[in-house]
Amino acid sequence: MRLRPWPDKTPEWTAFEAGYLVTSNGDWRSVRPVIDKERCVECGLCYLHCPDGTISRDLLVDYDFCKGCGICAKICKREAISMRREADYA
Amino acid sequence: MAVKNLDEREFFFGHKACAGCGGSLAVRIALKVLGERTVAVLPAGCMSAVGFNFPQLCFANNAFITPFAATASVMTGLEAGLRRRGEKDFIVAGFAGDGGTADIGLQALSGAMDRGDNILYICYDNEAYMNTGIQKSGLTPPGAKTSTTPHRGSRRPKKDMPAIVAANGVSYAASASVGYLDDYIKKLEKAKSVVGVKYIHVLAPCPTGWGLGSDETVEIAKEAVDVGVWELKEYENGRWTVNRKPTRPQDLERHIDRQGRFRIQSQYQEDSRNGQR
Ligand SMILES: Cc1ncc(C[n+]2csc(CCOP(=O)(O)OP(=O)(O)O)c2C)c(N)n1
Ligand code: SF4
Ligand code: SF4
Ligand code: SF4
Ligand SMILES: [Mg+2]
Numbered sequence: 001m002r003l004r005p006w007p008d009k010t011p012e013w014t015a016f017e018a019g020y021l022v023t024s025n026g027d028w029r030s031v032r033p034v035i036d037k038e039r040c041v042e043c044g045l046c047y048l049h050c051p052d053g054t055i056s057r058d059l060l061v062d063y064d065f066c067k068g069c070g071i072c073a074k075i076c077k078r079e080a081i082s083m084r085r086e087a088d089y090a
Numbered sequence: 091m092a093v094k095n096l097d098e099r100e101f102f103f104g105h106k107a108c109a110g111c112g113g114s115l116a117v118r119i120a121l122k123v124l125g126e127r128t129v130a131v132l133p134a135g136c137m138s139a140v141g142f143n144f145p146q147l148c149f150a151n152n153a154f155i156t157p158f159a160a161t162a163s164v165m166t167g168l169e170a171g172l173r174r175r176g177e178k179d180f181i182v183a184g185f186a187g188d189g190g191t192a193d194i195g196l197q198a199l200s201g202a203m204d205r206g207d208n209i210l211y212i213c214y215d216n217e218a219y220m221n222t223g224i225q226k227s228g229l230t231p232p233g234a235k236t237s238t239t240p241h242r243g244s245r246r247p248k249k250d251m252p253a254i255v256a257a258n259g260v261s262y263a264a265s266a267s268v269g270y271l272d273d274y275i276k277k278l279e280k281a282k283s284v285v286g287v288k289y290i291h292v293l294a295p296c297p298t299g300w301g302l303g304s305d306e307t308v309e310i311a312k313e314a315v316d317v318g319v320w321e322l323k324e325y326e327n328g329r330w331t332v333n334r335k336p337t338r339p340q341d342l343e344r345h346i347d348r349q350g351r352f353r354i355q356s357q358y359q360e361d362s363r364n365g366q367r
Binding site: 017024028043 | 151
C-alpha cells in the first residue's frame with residue numbers, strides 16, 4: 001500500500017518529497033486478482049511476491065496500482081486467487 | 091517464513107515497470123529488508139526509468155539517479171558525505187542492471203572495491219539492456235536472442251560477475267534469485283550487518299525481454315536454480331558456499347524452450363538434428 005496520501009501540491013524542483021505519487025497504474029490491467037477468503041490460509045506468499053506491493057499484509061488488493069500480472073495467483077498453493085476479466089468490473 | 095518479520099511498508103511503490111517485472115520485485119524486497127534509512131542509488135536502466143517519472147516519485151526513501159557508468163562512485167561519495175555530516179545507521183544501496191554492472195559500471199565498482207568502501211551493491215540481472223530495447227550485455231547467456239545478437243542468439247559466455255567481485259576481495263558476495271525470496275532476504279540481512287563492500291547478484295527475469303508471460307517471472311527464476319543454470323551461493327571469509335543444489339536438472343531443456351528469447355536457438359538445434367543446417 002502507498003505510504004503517503006494523494007498530494008495536493010506540485011513540486012517546484014526535481015528534489016522533493018519521497019513517495020510522491022500522482023498517477024495510478026490500475027488501468028493497465030486486463031484481468032484482476034480476486035482473493036477467495038474461504039480458501040486462503042493467510043500464508044502471505046502473494047503479498048511477498050507481488051512486484052508492485054499491491055497486496056497488503058492483511059491481504060487487501062490495491063486496485064489503484066495492481067497491474068494484473070497474475071504472479072500472486074500463480075504463487076498461491078491453495079488456488080485462492082482467481083484472475084477475472086477486468087471488463088466485467090467496468 | 092520471511093513474511094512475518096518483514097517491514098509491512100512499501101518503499102518502492104507506484105512504479106511504471108511492466109506487469110510482472112522481476113527487477114522491481116528485487117528492489118521492492120531489498121528495501122523492505124534494508125529499511126527507510128536506505129539511500130537507494132540507481133544508474134540509468136529500467137529501475138530508475140520506472141521509478142522516477144517527474145513528478146511521480148516511487149521511492150518512499152531517499153533515492154538518486156546516477157550517470158550510467160557511475161553507480162559505485164556515487165555510492166562512495168554519498169556514504170562519505172553522510173558520514174561527514176554525522177549521520178548514523180544508514181545504508182547506501184545501489185541497484186544496477188546487468189549492463190550497468192558487468193559492462194559500463196565495472197570500472198567504478200572496481201574502484202570502490204579497491205578502496206573497500208562501506209556500500210551494498212545489488213545487481214538485478216535481467217540478462218540484457220532492457221530499458222533501451224533488449225540489447226546484448228556481458229551477462230546475456232549464450233543462445234539468447236537480443237536486438238543486437240546474430241539470428242541464432244548470443245555466441246558469447248555470460249561473464250562470471252560473482253567470481254570477478256570475489257577476486258577483488260570484497261567483504262561479502264552472494265548470488266540470489268527472485269524465485270527464492272527467503273534466501274535473498276537472508277542474504278540482504280547478512281549484507282546489512284557486514285562492513286565494507288557487499289555485493290548481491292540477483293537473477294531478475296524480465297517478461298518483456300525474455301518472452302515470458304507476466305505471471306511466469308517468479309516461477310522461471312526459481313526454475314533457473316532448480317535446473318542448474320543459476321547457482322545460489324555466498325562468499326564469506328575468502329570462501330564460496332553453495333546454498334542450494336539443482337533438484338531437477340532433467341528439466342533443463344523445457345526451461346530453455348519455454349522462454350521466447352531461446353526459441354530461435356531451439357529451432358536451430360532441432361533443424362540441425364534433422365540435418366537441415
Ligand atoms: C553513458 C550512457 N550510455 C547509454 C545510455 C543509455 N541507456 C540507458 S539505460 C540503458 C540500458 C541499461 O541496461 P541494464 O544496466 O542492464 O539495466 P536494465 O535496463 O536492463 O534494467 C542504456 C544503454 C545512458 N543512459 N548513458
Ligand atoms: S498465497 Fe493464497 S493462501 Fe497464501 S495468503 Fe495469498 S491468497 Fe492466501
Ligand atoms: S496481479 Fe500482480 S500486481 Fe496485481 S496483486 Fe497480483 S502480483 Fe500484484
Ligand atoms: S523491460 Fe523488463 S526489466 Fe524493464 S521494466 Fe519491463 S519487465 Fe522490468
Ligand atoms: Mg539489464
